[in-house]
Amino acid sequence: MARRVLGDDPFADGAPDGAPTDDKAKADAPKKRSVPPKPRKSVPPTAPRKSKAPPPTADEPVARVAPPPAPLPVIEAPTSSEAPSPVDEAVEESVGAADLPPEAPASDERAVLTDAPRAADREESLEDTIRALEARLDKLLEGSREQAQPILDRVSDKLRAVASAPAARGDGAAEARDEGAQYDVAKDLFGSQYYLRQWGRVAMRDRSEEVDEFGFDPSYEARWRPLFDFLYERWWRVDVEGIENVPAEGRVALVANHSGAVPYDGIMLAAAMRREHPTARPLRWLAEDFVSHLPFMGAYLTRLGAVRACQENAERLLRKESCVAMFPEGVKGISKLFGDRYKLQRFGRGGHIKLAIRTRTPLVPVAIVGAEETHPLIAPSGVVARMLGVPFVPITPTFPLLGAAGLVPLPSKWRIVFGEAMPMNAYGPDAADDEVLVGRLNEKLRGTIQDMLDRALRQRRSVFTG
Amino acid sequence: MTDGRNDTMRVARGPRAKRTVALTGADAFLGRNLIGLLEDDDRVGRIVAFDVKNPPSAGRKTRFYKVDLTQPSVDARIAEVLAAEDVDTFLHLAFLSSPTHASAWAHELESVGTMHVLNACRERPVRKFVMWSQTILYGAAPSNPNFLSESHPLKGQSESRFLNDKIEAEQVVARFARQMPGTVVTVLRVAPILGPTVDNYLTHYLGRRLVPTLMGFDPLMQFTHEVDALAAFKLAVMRDAPGVFNIASEGVLPLATVIKLAGRMTLPIAHPLAYPLARALWAAQLSEAPWMFLDYLRWVCVADTELAQRELKWRPAFTTREAVLDHGGAQSLRDAHLMRASSHL
Incomplete structure (x- = not known):
């Protein structure tokens, strides 16, 4: 389902006036009209398109960690004015909303309805991978997110501290930008699948991972x-x-x-x-x-x-x-x-x-x-x-x-x-x-x-x- | 659960009153997640949660009662609530998932607490009683067959209060099942639970950079993916299957492979040294598990889940390998978060 939302954006690019050429987009279009507009996580129409260059703001990591990706009905409830939606939809939202570009036909309604103070202009494709992974984990176990929440909270606290540090120092714009550049390199590394694959490979080096029920390898x-x-x-x-x-x-x-x-x-x-x-x-x-x-x-x-x-x-x-x-x-x-x-x-x-x-x-x-x-x-x-x-x-x-x-x-x-x-x-x-x-x-x-x-x-x- | 919708179709055939499910240990891993799952299930009308702390997954249907099973008069209180809420299914999940040094308290909670719970269910009978037990109660022993059936005696490990309290609890539940023929008593012996979000002595053990093992021993291990465990409990709530069932994900893995898949390294220690060392570390409160747990690193303790598949109609959706990989994936994601955070502090 997340893929469907992600898949929307090329069509929106090509046909901003709501005249989709693709089958899939056709199928989606009426659905969009019939379903009452859902208050997505706010995507202001003026937000820049998904760009590869990360914004130079220092508080960006806060925004990355802060949106609760948890598909818990409990957490999700306040953002929605309708009846509580199924968990699947919540996952879709948490994955899809962050990277949904402002589409021409839909953006007006959204702009009216969005009241969440979330800053959506910090969205990045790098984060999609991690968030998609997290969403997959969430989906694996509906509602058991709380176990990981303390850890994520701790991480987000630390990141917040990191983010505020250069600003507090205020040693000059140049150094701040340097800091930002360094940070982005590290983020690139962790954001890409490379490390996960690499670590996976190290772990699998011995290939003796399948045994039969009596241990024959x-x-x-x-x-x-x-x-x-x-x-x-x-x-x-x-x-x-x-x-x-x-x-x-x-x-x-x-x-x-x-x-x-x-x-x-x-x-x-x-x-x-x-x-x-x-x-x-x-x-x-x-x-x-x-x-x-x-x-x-x-x-x-x-x-x-x-x-x-x-x-x-x-x-x-x-x-x-x-x-x-x-x-x-x-x-x-x-x-x-x-x-x-x-x-x-x-x-x-x-x-x-x-x-x-x-x-x-x-x-x-x-x-x-x-x-x-x-x-x-x-x-x-x-x-x-x-x-x-x-x-x-x-x-x-x-x-x-x-x-x-x-x-x-x-x-x-x-x-x-x-x-x-x-x-x-x-x-x-x-x-x-x-x-x-x-x-x-x-x-x-x-x-x-x-x-x-x-x-x-x-x-x-x-x-x-x- | 994906089969939830199918099941609601089946229930729709005959009009039936919605179930009221009570559970102890509501704020622990199993309880909390089961509340979340039952909240979503239309067949459950009300969830009665007993614990000392309100579970965060509680929703509209859940009513929380602050109850401490170690208190002497708690059985009357539970019976009162059972009658007031008209409970028909009781899930007894108030057991410790990790060994503790507070063994007197653990005894009060597990052994005596189970007695209180059962007394409440005698005073105000419920239709069904489901209890969480564990396959580690069979004990790791050289004489174990590779697959332990439910009829295998629960031997535990010598001197382990952690296991003995749970064995006592199972014994009193077995007596309860004989005395109360009107109550469906289901005991689920679950193999150690592993998965992305669970937190117990096993995840702590696998969370170390260097994971201690016994040199020259590489027993086959069996885990339950957390989703499989929750599915089994949900199934036990929804279907009537009296008896004792082993629950575990499919397949086994040698310990060394488990550690490797979790992305950790082994630290082999010769067993004549390891036992005194582990004893000292446990006495000094520096280790996760008491020294007798070394036996699980030495001998096999793997349960046969065939009965659960046949009678409870439960099928594991995951393998032991997938449980380890899921745990390892989530763990390395957490590690990456931490590393990223700490590299900029």
Whole structure:
């Protein structure tokens, strides 16, 4: 609506005698006549046209801040003799009135009706931008202007003080003009959109401003992707088998063995899905509590797509038809010693089975071979770990012996085998409470994965070359 | 609100008496703006405002009653007014939006004040009772799922009177809802409110040049745009939806991104240092929020708004990101004003 008022002025320029040539102006013209003249904020007919050169008066900033732009009915009421107008109109007035040039047909009525002592000859296009912004904010929230009002009042007080300062000094007209010139430069800077855009740009520099509801940040993941691709292709030379067992769409849960002290298996499984799966399904994997609670680690993994493992989170993901990887062994899987490698630990309490039954999600068993050798744990770390408040500390042949360099994973050869999906839609919703059934299914799943692991291990000739 | 006109059409179908809405906390952010919104709504005939100070947004329909909820005999006074004005909807909004050191007074106002208000509504029953609650009452905890549903227990934070008073208030309201089946009781748990004009501990936190965070922690944050919050309350006044609802704008953002979007810089502090530091600063009355609020910078506390969308038929019009950007835009405009002013002083 503000735009309409602003748009009036070229037509008024071209056809001051009320003979508009444009459609829009035609549409506006009768409206103007039928609507009783509204007491706009006074625009004396003698006022100069909107000029780029700012008037040299020193009290100009006062006028800029003083007109209450607030679209509050309360504030607006006294200026209008009619019934209180809707808020939209108030916004229009506050935006439009200031820069409305004196139009020939309308100006007479206005001149008669205007009684507000506002000085309209100080209007400036520079102010339009700021005022338009303010009006937009006002429009966002009808009537909540008061919060900002104290601040604006304070600003206007300060500006008033500024404005009166040179006049009070009276060091000569030349200096006053200099002051004025300086002031206008600053005003130009703030008036233009440049600063807002510039500040906006600085704030956006990192571009990581959109995350999904679990905190996955695609731009962050894209930044790290070269590293993961390197690990996938060159470092661990991952072989994938049976990835077509993962359905192309719909909810599905990958259930995998967990290994390797530092949980790279989730990241590599996601990389495998992204690179090898026909539809490149995005994978979300569930991370143990302690990982998501570690400083730095938790924040980074969350941005890469890990989700803290709990029933609510997994259920929410599955109900949105996503592909979720689970490691039911949990911490016990990654903290087991090298001697126990590839021996599946207890599969939790079967929470993943209950979840799959409840949400009718097919389970795809996955065996990951090679991850155990990336960080072979050679000693338990009870006391130290308890002191640090973590479940275990990876004591490997290289860490902590070689310091941070010891955390470089060994370049074992990896193989990821996807088994056939176990459909879960044969069971009714009550089956999730059947502990016996859940236990059976859990053992069956665990056995399947163990068999897949054993078979892959039998086929493997060397840890490092496969 | 844009849907106001549509709603008036719907009401026009059957002639119905106009509502009389009473609200406490009328001079606070929510109360003041809701008075402004309800003044514009034809379905509301009279607004009864309870507070210690007259709200500036009061118009023709608003009748102001000076009432201090911390006074012992206030329930009788409220009941008197409820009967005299024939109030049918009661909005209880008299809660503090920012933590305070005056915890005894805050307890009187929030916990005991709610009791007084409910006693008044028992003495002179209203048709509907709407209460403002907050999602921070769930508490930030490592065991929180990423999205908290309304059935999740309100754990608060240990030793936080600010949260515990509000939890107590919610508990007595839940008891009231069970005792008074004739009253529609709606509790709106609103995520921290952010926007161009709101002023609370969160805007103060984001208003710093350097915003302290905990090193290595970057939890997902969820805010409510002030317009979304007001829309939810207005909807709760207009529609009957008993129950507890989480209210928040759409989407989440990591804390670091929030600060970046607000145009500020982070000041990461190691958490073993930050807690004692925050404790000392709070004791010295130099910080905005007590030390346990650091947990919100560490763990996730994000609510699931699905129930409100389904039952209350409320849809967030903004995202968390837009709330942050709107706040940041208004803030930098204010900064520009201040900078322009101060550069010539």
